[in-house]
Amino acid sequence: MSAMFSRMTRPTRRRLLFLAAANLCLAGCIAFLLKEGASFANVLQRTFPEIAPICLAGFALTGIIYAGGIDLSIASVITLAGTIFGVAATRWGFPPWAAFITCAGAAWLLMTLNGWIISISRFPALIVTLAGLPLYRGLALVAADTGVPNFSGNITVPGAAYHFPGNSIPGLILGIGFIAALLLENYGRHPRLWLALGNSEEACRLLGLSPARILRNAFSVGGLFLGLAALVYVTRVQSIEPARMALGFELQVIAAVILGGTNIFGGEGSYLGTFLGALFLYLTSQVLVYAGASPYIQEAITGGIILAVIGVDCALHRRAKLMEELA
C-alpha cells in the first residue's frame, strides 16, 4: 500500500487527505442532524449501494482521463445497454444471468467502440463522445421502439430475479470493482501507460509506445468498469425509460473523478480519490436532505458545489499550465 501513495503526486496525496477529512466531517454532520429513532448505522449501510453506479462509472472514466481523453457519452451508453437489457429480458426471454451479461457486455462494447473511433479518426475525444451522447440515446429509443411491442416510453422488467444485482448486491459489486481498481492501479502495467500518455504523447511516441493503442486500451479497460456500473444502474430502477434515463449522470461522474484529484488534462490522479470523491458528493446531498432542503434547491446546490470544486481545481492547476505553455 505504501508503494501506492509514494507513486502519487503530492497534490493527489493532499487531495486524498482533504477528502478523507471532509467525508468524516460530513458523516459527523449527518449523525448530528439525524432525527430521534433513526440510526446512523442504517445511513452508512445505505451509502455504498447508493454510490455504486457513480463510483463504478467513475473508475471507468478515471483511466480514460489518465490518458488525456474523456467520455461524455457514458449516460447514453448506460441507457442503450439498459434498453438492450430490457428488450432481452422482456421480448427475447433471456434468463436473468444472460440478460446481465448482455447488459454489461453492451456497455463494454460501446465504450471500446468509442475508443476505436477516437483513435482511428483522431478527432478530439470530447467531440466524438459529444456526438455519442445523442447517437446512443437515439439508438436506445429506436431499439425500444422496434424491440418492444406498443412501446409507450418505458420498459418495465418484471420479476425480482432481473433486479438482483441492483437491489441485493450493489455494495458487493462496488467492493469487487473497488478492489479490482486498486489492484490494477498498484500492480497493473496499463494505468502507468495511461498516465504516461496523459503526461506527454510525444514522449510516449519517442519511447516506442503507440499512443493510439494505449488510448484504445484505456477505453476498453474502462468499459469493463462501465459494464458493472450499467448493470447496477439498470437493474436498480423499476422501469427503463430511454428518453430520460441517467440524464446528467455524466456530469456527476466527471465531478466525482475531478473531485478525487484526477487532473482533467490527464497524467495524474488515483482510483481511491474517485471513490472518496463520489462518497463526498453523496454525503453532501445527504446532509442537504437531513437539513430539510427541497429537492429542486438540492439539485442547484449540488450543481453549484460541483462547479465550484472543478473551478477551484482548474485554477490551482493553472500556474503550472501557464509555466508549461511559456516554457
Add this chain to the structure above:
Amino acid sequence: MRMWLLPIFLLLEMALFAVVSGNPLPGSATYWQSYFGDLLAHSAPILLLGFAMTLVLMTGGIDLSVGSMVALIACVMSSFQGGTHFWWTALPVGLLLGLTLGLVNGVLIARFDVPPIIATLGTMIFYRGLCFVLMGDLEKSPFVDVPGYEWFGTFSGAVVLTAILFLAGGQYFLRSRWRREILMIGGNRIAARYAAIPVERRLIQTYVLVGLLAFVAALAFTARNSSVSASSLSGLELQVIVAVVLGGTRVQGGSGSLLGTFFGVLLIAVLDEGLRGAAIWGAKNLPFKISHLEYVLLGLLLLAGVWASNKMKGRATE
C-alpha cells in the same frame, strides 16, 4: 467545407423530405411564403445561438450551456406580470441576466482555466437547476399580454432580428481586428499571447456575447411559443453545435464562417421539420417512431461535419 456544397445539400434534403412527407417542392411562390417563412421564424433562436457558437468555436472553446441559458432567461422574464410595463421591467432584467450568465461562463473558462466543455457542461446543469428552483412544475405565459411582443416571433420579426445581426454585426465582424484576434486565439493560444493579444479579455468578451445573443434568442423563443417551463429547450445546444459544425467551422478552433452557420442551421431546421412531417410515412414504413431518428442523425451529422471540416483543412495545408 466548400461553401457552395451547402446550398446543394440543402436543396437535396428539401427534395428528399418533399417526397417523403408530401411537402411542395421549392420553386412555387406559396412554398417560399408558407414553408420557408415558418421555418425561418421557428429556427430564429437556433440561428442566433449559432452565430454565437461560431465565435466560441473559433476561439477553440465550446458552449454547451446555451439551451439552459435561454431557458433560464425566459423563465426569469416569465415571472414578471404581463402588460406594457413588461417592456421596461422584464426586458432589462433579462438582458442583464444574459450578460451575467455569459460572464460566469467566461470567467470560469478564461480566469479559472476550466476546459470550456467541462465548465459549460457544469453551468448547463446548474442553470437548468435554477430554472427548476424558479418554476417548479409550472408553465407560465405572461408574454401574450404584452402589447407588440409577438412581433419577435413572426416571420418579419425573425428576419429583422437575424438580418440586423447577420448583416450589420457580421459585416463589422468580418473586417474587424477582433475577429482576427479570436481566430488566432483558437489557432494557437500561446502564439496569441506572444502577439500581445489580451487572450483572457477576448475570451470573456466572446462568452458575454453568447449571453447577449441568448437573451435575443429568448425573446424570439418566448414570442413564438408564448409560454415557458423549466424544461423548455433542453437539447437545443446539440442542434446548435451540429449546425455550426456542418457549416464548416472547425471544432478545434481557428477557422469558421457565419454564412456556413446560416446554411447549417437551415439544414438542421429542414431536418427537424421534415422528420416531423414524415411521421405518417414513418408510421407506415418503419418499425419505430421516425422522430427518434433525429437524435441518431444529429450524432452522425456531428461526426460527419467534423470529418468534412478536418478533411478540407488537411487539404488546404498540404
